[in-house]
Amino acid sequence: MKKINRREFVKLASVAGASTFMPEPLKVLRDAIGQIFGTGQHSKVEYVPKPVTNAKFGMVIDLGKCMGCRRCAYACKRENNVPDTISPPYIMVFETESATGTTGHFASPEMMGRGTTMYYTKLRKDKWYMPVQCNHCDNAPCVQVCPTGASYKDPDGYVLIDYDKCIGCRYCMTACPYGARRFNWWEPHVPHDRQNPLVPMRRHGVVEKCTFCVHRTRRGKFTRCVEVCPNKARTFGNFNDPDSEVRKLVENERNFRLKEVLNTGPRIWYLTKPKEKNMQWYRPLPPFDNLRGIMHEKI
């Protein structure tokens, strides 16, 4: 797959910039004209590369290696232009009692509440940590319920959102069993010099979520969370390739998927290997105290 050269990068950056500073009524008009005449699609194509043929992407997370440091969640926020204010991160990391407990609790629709928390501040070697994000389900309830087709499933495994089509009804958030979707309850603001030009800034009133870093992974790179994990707990790859690392891990190790009973076909597999003996333990980044949508900042 091709890498982005400098010229392309500048072009993308200018598209992103123009779109950010366009006044809202003009954006609405542009959306409308684009939708009716099919001309407004160019920015989407550049933000979201074309699906990779004959590929089926997915992720494997080794719970034996995850120490709950939250670096994936923080890096994801930066990578995907998620504001630092009240917008919760795409990735939530839970602390649980045990790996079997993890399987048991997390298999049920109300997995938390029995010794499970997101608000831990110290890491403990007797606990287990589990990151949760969009599972890019093969049989995604959010895609099924979306009234405008804004949420869609691509053949190479991604569940994505067309931010120009989302009307903000939030039915997908009701349908998602993994709490993976985020609504822009207000205009998201990311300082211009910190914006990632490869990822579109979403506007107020639309739903967003983890994209498996589609702007990176379809161009041959790993997702940001895979890159940043200090213990290499995460693996991303093509399940259609019999020699891929993800395929071998899922074939050879004990694993489970979140709430498999709901038959959503999640594309994140969790390995329940014993805890890594000589794992590096890093200082955890602080919990997102605004995570559950309680507003700490005054408007």
Added chain:
Amino acid sequence: MVIDAINGIVRTVVSGSKEYKVWMGFLSLLALVGIAFVFRQVDQGLIATNMRDDVSWGWYIANFTFLVGVAAAAVVLVIPYYIYKFEPIGEIVLIGEIMAVAAVSMCLMFIVLDMGSPERFWHLIPMIGIFNFPQSILTWDVVVLNMYLVLNLTLVVYALSKTYAGKSYKTKLIMPLIFFSVPAAISIHTVTAFLYLGAPARPFWNTAVLAPRFIASAFCSGPAFMLIIFQIIRKTTKLNITDAALHKVAEIVTWCMAVNLFLLGSEVFKEVYSATAHIEPFNYLWHGLRGHDQLVPWIWTALIVNSIAFLILIVPSIRKNFFMLNIACVFIFIGVYIEKGMGLIFPGFIPSTLGAIYDYMPNAMELWISLGVWAIGLLIFTVGAKICIAIKTGEIGHADPSAHH
């Protein structure tokens, strides 16, 4: 003729008793306050509500759900009159249809208020946008609600214009539409129930009993509301609403409340006896979960007032006492209103799919905006009912008030 009619209608709407003017002024004031708060919500975004990612639907959707029930309840009048030819209800069936129009209008307002990007509603128009039909139940709801609105508007306008001209409106032309309004009314509430119960992620809603319970509770709350309004109308206007008509409606409410309570009992048994992990939202609602119990007083209030109302209604001699009947009606209205909001929408989200508890309650802005929507809906209803009564009693037009149409 048309200009005469318009003159007559305008005269009817602007003139009236002192109480009528106070009532309209009060509703207009509430509507204006609501609209002022809508400006604030549009300015700040939905962050100004208490809704957050964990509880992403709240008070607006609860009101929407309740009002779909009120709209559907028009068939409680249509069925006895047109299908079983119970003549006394003939005087009020049009008022029921006007109520349906007002209620569906309120539903649509609540939906637009809840949308994050309402200016993009045109994405839901087939051909222009992508209308994800039939996969998304929400698109079904768009179809049936708009269809029901157009259907009832057509029936009301047709019947009133015929009555205005002094003719009978039960023609072969319109009867199929009237019969069609019965399954249409059932469909709006069934589809709205399917909206919730089709989500496997929300075990609290994921029960087949939800749809029949929606219908049963709707056929209590809507007619209960109408029973009170009919008594006001018969005190303040010349429209001849007989006791027989009101008693028939009260009887229907009685049996629908019996079914509603029975279905509630089935749900309670299923949850408590099987006691799976899915019981958590149920526990949160009925006796609190991990120290969070703000919905508990609400749901017990709903259960108690619904049960008292049922006890009042089940004895015919008490039910026929209008004072007791009105108490039962007010209780049912309160009980079902709580059941739809605090008893259904909120606990569907609490605990969240990942088990977090966010104690949602609407804030003042959401309450004022909802009151504003109710005021606009009641304005639509009052104006509609006043025109209808003026035409039916022959104040304007050429109707013969002594004849049944």
